[in-house]
Amino acid sequence: MLQQQPLTGNGPSNGRGLGMSGHPGMHALNSVHQASQHRSDGGDSGLEGTENGHETRRDIGDILQQIMTITDQSLDEAQAKKHALNCHRMKPALFSVLCEIKEKTGLSMRNAQEDEPQDPQLVRLDNMLLAEGVAGPEKGGGAAAAVSAATSSGGMSPDSSLEHSDYKSKLSQIRSIYHTELEKYEQACTEFTTHVMNLLREQSRTRPVTPREIERMVAIIHRKFSSIQTQLKQSTCEAVMILRSRFLDARRKRRNFSKQATEVLNEYFYSHLSNPYPSEEAKEELAKQCGITISQVSNWFGNKRIRYKKNIGKFQEEANLYAMKTALGARQGDDSPHTPNSTGSGSFSLSGSADLFLGVPPVNGEQSAYQMGMQANGNWHGRSSPPPGASPHSDHSDNSD
DNA sequence: AGTGATGATTCCGA
DNA sequence: TCGGAATCATCACT
Numbered sequence: 107m108l109q110q111q112p113l114t115g116n117g118p119s120n121g122r123g124l125g126m127s128g129h130p131g132m133h134a135l136n137s138v139h140q141a142s143q144h145r146s147d148g149g150d151s152g153l154e155g156t157e158n159g160h161e162t163r164r165d166i167g168d169i170l171q172q173i174m175t176i177t178d179q180s181l182d183e184a185q186a187k188k189h190a191l192n193c194h195r196m197k198p199a200l201f202s203v204l205c206e207i208k209e210k211t212g213l214s215m216r217n218a219q220e221d222e223p224q225d226p227q228l229v230r231l232d233n234m235l236l237a238e239g240v241a242g243p244e245k246g247g248g249a250a251a252a253v254s255a256a257t258s259s260g261g262m263s264p265d266s267s268l269e270h271s272d273y274k275s276k277l278s279q280i281r282s283i284y285h286t287e288l289e290k291y292e293q294a295c296t297e298f299t300t301h302v303m304n305l306l307r308e309q310s311r312t313r314p315v316t317p318r319e320i321e322r323m324v325a326i327i328h329r330k331f332s333s334i335q336t337q338l339k340q341s342t343c344e345a346v347m348i349l350r351s352r353f354l355d356a357r358r359k360r361r362n363f364s365k366q367a368t369e370v371l372n373e374y375f376y377s378h379l380s381n382p383y384p385s386e387e388a389k390e391e392l393a394k395q396c397g398i399t400i401s402q403v404s405n406w407f408g409n410k411r412i413r414y415k416k417n418i419g420k421f422q423e424e425a426n427l428y429a430m431k432t433a434l435g436a437r438q439g440d441d442s443p444h445t446p447n448s449t450g451s452g453s454f455s456l457s458g459s460a461d462l463f464l465g466v467p468p469v470n471g472e473q474s475a476y477q478m479g480m481q482a483n484g485n486w487h488g489r490s491s492p493p494p495g496a497s498p499h500s501d502h503s504d505n506s507d
Numbered sequence: 508a509g510t511g512a513t514g515a516t517t518c519c520g521a
Numbered sequence: 522t523c524g525g526a527a528t529c530a531t532c533a534c535t
Contacts, residue, residue: 360530361532362531362532362533383524404524408523408524411524411525412524412526415525416526
């Protein structure tokens with residue numbers, strides 16, 4: 107049997123693990139022998155005749171040995187060897203045999219077309235990075251969208267614009283790191299792919315390498331690199347999540363309203379002291395002027411009413427101050443810069459300034475409360491409790507009672 | 508660190 | 522759903 111017949115004196119098994127005994131290619135290698143014998147008329151000496159059979163076998167053995175050891179040699183050596191092999195008279199024959207072996211083993215195409223489906227995790231990561239503004243187009247959209255999404259649920263004073271910019275800058279930092287790393291990976295992937303393709307093309311001169319095989323190899327490389335990319339995307343997502351949670355936590359922190367905002371609110375409050383319940387429109391207007399949300403306006407008025415009621419004496423000075431201010435503004439003209447609604451619907455009108463108490467600080471709270479618009483029972487004039495669903499203060503005409 | 512001011516939250520009643 | 526009341530958490534000042 108062929109298995110017991112070494113091709114050369116040394117035999118393949120003596121080489122560096124060529125170990126082709128039992129290999130389906132052995133039959134084909136035998137045909138090399140025959141092929142070379144058929145070609146014996148080709149003028150090359152030493153191939154014809156049975157006595158030359160041994161020589162031929164040794165020849166083939168040598169070639170195989172050289173191919174097997176070529177990777178162990180230095181670049182120059184290998185280059186020279188390659189050239190020698192390419193020019194070897196046995197090369198075409200050997201090449202065709204290798205082709206035959208390959209065809210028989212069916213190695214090349216067996217699992218070539220396993221179309222791996224898009225990794226759902228990778229899709230998720232991609233979507234998230236896109237939504238967070240890390241991946242995709244730079245132009246503000248992403249980061250701004252993320253910020254607006256984060257702020258949409260609650261109020262946000264203008265002071266928090268600092269946090270916005272902080273958030274944005276951190277996000278863009280993450281973004282730039284992500285893109286740098288991604289670029290690096292892509293570059294490395296391209297370089298490596300090119301290298302492997304060149305190698306395969308080079309090898310295709312000595313062994314059959316189909317384009318599909320190259321494609322497959324490239325796909326494998328891409329798969330490997332994409333797994334690295336997935337890791338990068340994952341850690342980027344984590345970083346964004348951490349940043350975001352920190353940002354949202356910071357949002358919860360209380361920030362005092364700006365001086366100007368407090369002034370606007372106080373002016374409204376003291377000029378409507380008889381009924382300090384701004385309508386929805388008034389709240390909206392105030393919110394706009396103060397750069398806060400409507401719910402913050404509501405909170406402010408809620409707090410103010412209760413605190414004022416609890417300690418009127420303490421607020422007397424403040425009340426006088428604002429009364430003076432607004433009175434002065436009313437006298438000077440309709441377009442007082444401090445009049446909260448001078449441009450609006452008129453809800454903030456100071457008509458008559460009847461709410462204002464410009465007198466001496468009160469001796470006791472109860473009297474003052476009455477004077478300031480509160481009834482003795484602790485309720486504001488004309489209301490025991492706000493009508494449910496209806497705006498407690500829908501117009502400005504009740505200021506004068 | 509202590510303290511008052513202040514914005515936000517929660518619970519409750521109407 | 523709104524506002525009152527109590528309370529919490531943080532800021533800002535001393």
